[in-house]
Amino acid sequence: MEWGQSITFSALGVHLLVGLSRAMILFIVCSGLSFVLGVLRVPNVAHGSLYMIGAFAAFTLNQLFGGGAVGFWMALALSPFVVAAVSLVAERALFCRLYQREHLMLLLFTFALMLILGDLVKIVWGADYRSITVPELLEGSFAVLGSSFPKYNLFLLLMGPVVAVGLWLFTNKTKIGKIARAAAVDREMVDAIGINVSWVFAFAFVLGCFLAGLGGALVAPTISITLGMDHDIVIEAFLIVTIGGLGNMWGALIGSLIFGVTQSLGVLFWPQFAIVFPYMAVVIVLIWRPTGMLKSVW
Amino acid sequence: MVQSGSFNWKRIWPYAAVFIALLLLPLAVSRFYVYITSVIFVTALVAMSLNMVVGHGGMYQFHHAAFYGVGAYTFALILTRTGWPVWIGFVAAPVAAALTGLVIGWFCVRLNKLYFGMLQISLGSLIWAIIFRWYSLTGGDDGIHGIPMPSAIGTISRSYYFILLILGACVVVMYMIYRSPFGKTLQAIRDNPERCEAVGIHVKRHQLLGIVVATFFAGIAGSLFVVVEGSVFPDLLFWVLSLEIFIMCLLGGWFTFAGPIIGAAIMVSLRTFVGTYTEYWTLILGVILILLIFFLPEGVMGFIISRLRTDKAVEE
Numbered sequence: 001m002e003w004g005q006s007i008t009f010s011a012l013g014v015h016l017l018v019g020l021s022r023a024m025i026l027f028i029v030c031s032g033l034s035f036v037l038g039v040l041r042v043p044n045v046a047h048g049s050l051y052m053i054g055a056f057a058a059f060t061l062n063q064l065f066g067g068g069a070v071g072f073w074m075a076l077a078l079s080p081f082v083v084a085a086v087s088l089v090a091e092r093a094l095f096c097r098l099y100q101r102e103h104l105m106l107l108l109f110t111f112a113l114m115l116i117l118g119d120l121v122k123i124v125w126g127a128d129y130r131s132i133t134v135p136e137l138l139e140g141s142f143a144v145l146g147s148s149f150p151k152y153n154l155f156l157l158l159m160g161p162v163v164a165v166g167l168w169l170f171t172n173k174t175k176i177g178k179i180a181r182a183a184a185v186d187r188e189m190v191d192a193i194g195i196n197v198s199w200v201f202a203f204a205f206v207l208g209c210f211l212a213g214l215g216g217a218l219v220a221p222t223i224s225i226t227l228g229m230d231h232d233i234v235i236e237a238f239l240i241v242t243i244g245g246l247g248n249m250w251g252a253l254i255g256s257l258i259f260g261v262t263q264s265l266g267v268l269f270w271p272q273f274a275i276v277f278p279y280m281a282v283v284i285v286l287i288w289r290p291t292g293m294l295k296s297v298w
Numbered sequence: 299m300v301q302s303g304s305f306n307w308k309r310i311w312p313y314a315a316v317f318i319a320l321l322l323l324p325l326a327v328s329r330f331y332v333y334i335t336s337v338i339f340v341t342a343l344v345a346m347s348l349n350m351v352v353g354h355g356g357m358y359q360f361h362h363a364a365f366y367g368v369g370a371y372t373f374a375l376i377l378t379r380t381g382w383p384v385w386i387g388f389v390a391a392p393v394a395a396a397l398t399g400l401v402i403g404w405f406c407v408r409l410n411k412l413y414f415g416m417l418q419i420s421l422g423s424l425i426w427a428i429i430f431r432w433y434s435l436t437g438g439d440d441g442i443h444g445i446p447m448p449s450a451i452g453t454i455s456r457s458y459y460f461i462l463l464i465l466g467a468c469v470v471v472m473y474m475i476y477r478s479p480f481g482k483t484l485q486a487i488r489d490n491p492e493r494c495e496a497v498g499i500h501v502k503r504h505q506l507l508g509i510v511v512a513t514f515f516a517g518i519a520g521s522l523f524v525v526v527e528g529s530v531f532p533d534l535l536f537w538v539l540s541l542e543i544f545i546m547c548l549l550g551g552w553f554t555f556a557g558p559i560i561g562a563a564i565m566v567s568l569r570t571f572v573g574t575y576t577e578y579w580t581l582i583l584g585v586i587l588i589l590l591i592f593f594l595p596e597g598v599m600g601f602i603i604s605r606l607r608t609d610k611a612v613e614e
Contacts, residue, residue, distance in 0.1 A: 115584030242416040
């Protein structure tokens, strides 16, 4: 265990930036989960599966468009819609009939969905590792504070706030967004005004899954796309939205920042046990503020 | 209705018959089926222990596998890293699991419902992460394999009887707890915690005690897992297994006593037998779960019991 032996200021700075960019991916995925939790009050364990489908779909779309720059951007643009379509089918066919049931039944349903989607991915894509190469524009790295920082991570650092602002504008400035927020707070009232709550739920669910797919497509070039991605991301996502405050988008942002940065700093200070750091942080936050740091919709 | 204290043969005989059938099983079927039944026993035990917290206690115990895994690893480490006799392992495993349950439970009972579950997931994942990365102690991702068993329980048949015996004893004790004043109090707390508090029951203390007892049994199940499989690996503490055990309770009927046993039997059988036909058995499991949600919401055991009740009512 090497403590502080070769931790220079530049290494610290770069790790921090990498942590922030990872946090952006987490945020995009978690904002979707938080949104679904807030509006539908459903813990969607299958959220990770949709993230994974986003990554695999990005791979296929990338291939379809011949790779390179065109392939990458088309994949990024289209795979969230593929994921949204899958989620719409699941919602309309099965999910919408279960909204009156108790939470544990809904949890059970999303778990079953996770199992099914996981195997569907295995059937369609097989068990091999896949990868996407980054387009030339985003290839390589910058020199930052004396160390190198990948250009793609800078791209992620920009995408995060774009999604955050976009989501905020959507939920606060558009009619549909405001209805969704209202349904999160008081669904009976929304129903009483004559708005079709069922379609609001469908829409909210699809939007949440769209974000999961977007997260998957964005993370795809940085990792090996494999089965098991769903299990890994979903527990992190649930912990993040819990420490942020259920249903709270800014909470998801704070939670993601905490998670991403502690993980990166863990890699810097104690590489062997790096993954312990974010869980430790989550434990500390939950003991200090059990209902999350920001106000929860529940 | 059976009065507590009376010994009613009419109610006992089906269970006695099943027990005798299980005793005779190794004589009738091949070693593979004996092995699978052993696995079902171990899984049933851990599912029953979870149901003590979830079904009887009404708490959202989302990471029960952590305690199961702690028991298994404690047993494995004692058998492989120390020269101590095996029985110490059998004692240490549940004690370690119960201590873990005490610590984690103490933090969790202060919270309600979902937050109880989330804190438990994070604490359990913390333990998982430590075990996963501490290669020198736990073998990390590889786990520990080839754990030697004493010859008294070394063969498939002998370990089967040993596990059946332990399972039987545990089920009897769990049933006694279920029907005891403590057990009834726990169920009352599940149904109406505010009322219990008002009546003067110390809710948190009861819940914590329930967790400690349940995790003790989970630790026993963990040591039995090592007896059957001879190895341990970090997946035993991964949240997916916790959710699977949770599902077994829901599948079997979490408001009933024996439901989790049915749920465990279903899950293990499905995994084994569907698994021989296709590698996509999780897909089949998912579909079956969805069918169950739509058609059998009370779980298999709950469904059977409600059917028996309506039949009896019709007779009367």
